[in-house]
Structures are given as structure tokens and as C-alpha cells.
Amino acid sequence: MTSAPTSRARQRIRVRSRQDAAGDLLGLLPDPEHALAWVRDGSGLVGWGEAARLEVSGPDRFAQADKWWREFCAHLDVDDELGVPGSGPVAFISMAFADSPGDSVLIVPEVVVGRRNGQQWITTIGAGDTDPEVAPLSRPSTVRYANGQLPVTQYREAVRKAVARMRGGELDKVVLAHDLVAVTDRRLDQRFVLQGLARRYPECWAYAVDGLVGATPELLLRRTGAVVDSRVLAGTTWPHDGVSDEELAAALMSSEKNLEEHDYAITSLAETLRPFCTTMSVEGPSVLRLPNVSHLSSDVIGTLSSSVSLLHLGEAVHPTAAVGGTPRLDATTLIGQLEGMDRGRYAGPVGWIDGNGDGELGIALRCAQITGSTARLFAGCGLVADSDPDIEVQEAHAKMRPMREALEGL
């Protein structure tokens, strides 16, 4: 389904960006159920209202989204006094993980507030209300959990089967996920969840697009002019009683199983991005420490050889072996067979794009799809032939902690 102002062809939409007084971005969001956000450590973008929206699905969803966004931008009158990435027109993006089923969505807000390097701005797209009434924040008083489409006992079994397939030499790596449903006593306020995540995980990108709310530590791609960069994560440990953070980090850095998982993820990203670049370098791995887990982390940076848009690049690199596997097609086929659930937009690219094709796409991890008073949480683990199903179940539990705590207001 595609919708955009029908008068677009005749009447150009006015886009205006101007400097704004500094403030807390997430605190500006007026609406509990339609939050649009991409914020890391106080900087990023938030939006409200809906000037246009695109919903697409299928293998050509990235190409369709890219075309739609270019056409939309071609019919705007832009008055942008900043000219920085994220000023001017912006669409928030959340792409489905799989070619089928699942809808991807692009939302162009009526108002965007951005903050970058201490500079804040406000953009109106059409007739946006720049000073809307902000509904009071509400928190659920009870949260109950129920099985999702893939309960944890079945998840363990799926992991066991996947490991057997890898030991049999069918593939090298696959990432399997499971879900969990949280039901609350009232309609969830997405802003409450976002603020809790942002407070606890300032090094992650807190995001909300069309009810998918989370805080991801993994940056799939950022395009800033000719520069493209990525933060690749794979290989995980989590706090254990009696083991110091330093010991955990040292064990992670010398774990062959985790280094192997990480290597597949880096290789998948680098191989698919390299054709677009004249230069590329990889730095890592090092350990990224978060309150719930620590990951092996590498940074990739490249120079683009031509002006290719963020969505085009996203299509080429998704899914990396941080959320799919190696070989990619074998892994995604096995994910479909063994998970037997619809991941929706979990593990898909999430973020924003501007009128120049610059923007940021994270991988939608540590998240929940929120609908009314229900949240569907997801967590997955990279598996190789050496993986132990019981340990992977513990890892998935640790990865769900941020979302559970944010829902419960802990």
C-alpha cells in the first residue's frame, strides 16, 4: 500500500528547516502510540505527524522504497538553512527482515526535530504542528509474559537441529531467534519504553518506527556523502557471578567460537559493501560492553565510488551474517524452516534517510513490536557448529533483558 498526498503532482510540499533551541529530543514526542525516533546519547532525530507513508513488501522492497523516496523528494520546495545530514526532508524507515511475509514501512513525519554535534533544528514537511500538546507519559503497572510464536523450549530444539546441520557441513553459520509476548494492563506508551532504553543504553541507538521500538547496538550502515561506515557485532558474553568484566572481555576476545561467529559477520558485510567502495578498512574486533551483554565489535569504513543511496546499499548488505548466516541463502532458508515464525521487522534495517540519500540504518535488535497493550519481543543468537543449545538459550534471555526492563520500568 502506498499513500502520499494525492495533490502532490500539482502542489509542491513545502519543507522548511531552521535552527531550534536545544532540548531533550525524546521528551518532545507528543503521541504515546506513534513515536518516530532514532536517538543515541541525546543526538539524532525524532518526528511526529505523517505527511506521507509507504508500505512495501517482497524481494524488491528496498528498490521500491528508494524509488518512492526519490520521487517524493523531487516534488518538494525545500528551504533548509542548515544543510546537514538529517535536515531537510526525512523519512523514518523500518524494513522487514524477510522477502516474505512482512511489510516494510517508510514514514515521512510532518515535523522532525534533529540534533547533531550540539546543533538542533526543526523541520516542517507540509503543515506540521511544531508545538503540539505532549500527552503525559504513562507506565504499565503490570506486565505478564506469554509464549510467542516460537516458545523457548521449541527454540532450544531449533538451535539443536541447526547445530546438527552445521556439524553435517550443510552451512557455516545461522542466526536463530525466538519471540516472547508481554501483555500489560493498558495501552503501551512507546515513549516510556524509549526513554527507559535510552537512559540505560546511551551507547545504543534508541528507535521507534510504526510500533517497532528498541535500542540497537549494531549500525548496519551510515552514509554521509561519500563516506559509509558500519559497526558489526557478533560474538557475545554476559555477566556471570564471580567473573569480573575484564575476565569476561578477555575470554570473549580469545573464544574461537565467538571469533568465528564474528568473522562470518564481518566478511558478509565487507564482501557486499566492497563493490560500492574505492577504499575500505576494518578495525577490530574489540569488546563493546553493555549493561546486559558484551559483544565482539568491529568498525568498517569505506569511500563510495559513486553516489549510491543508503537504501540501495542496505539492499546489498542485508541480511549480514549477524542476523542471517553463511552462506546467506542457505541460512535464510534454514531460518524459515526452523523458526517457522514471521520475524516481521525484527533484525531488518531501521533508521532514517534524508533528501540527499544520506542517513543511518541500524539492525533492529533488542526490540519489541508494540500493538496496543501487547509487545512482541525478539532475541536471536548466532550459531556455529560448536554452539551449545542451553548456552544459546541463556544468551537470548540476556538479550531480551533491556526490553523487559524498559517495559517494566526497572
Ligand SMILES: C=C(O[C@H]1C=CC=C(C(=O)O)[C@@H]1O)C(=O)O
Ligand atoms: C541477533 C541478535 O544479535 C546479533 C548481534 C550481536 C551479537 C549476536 C550474537 O553474538 O549472536 C547476534 O549476531 C539479537 O540480539 O537478536
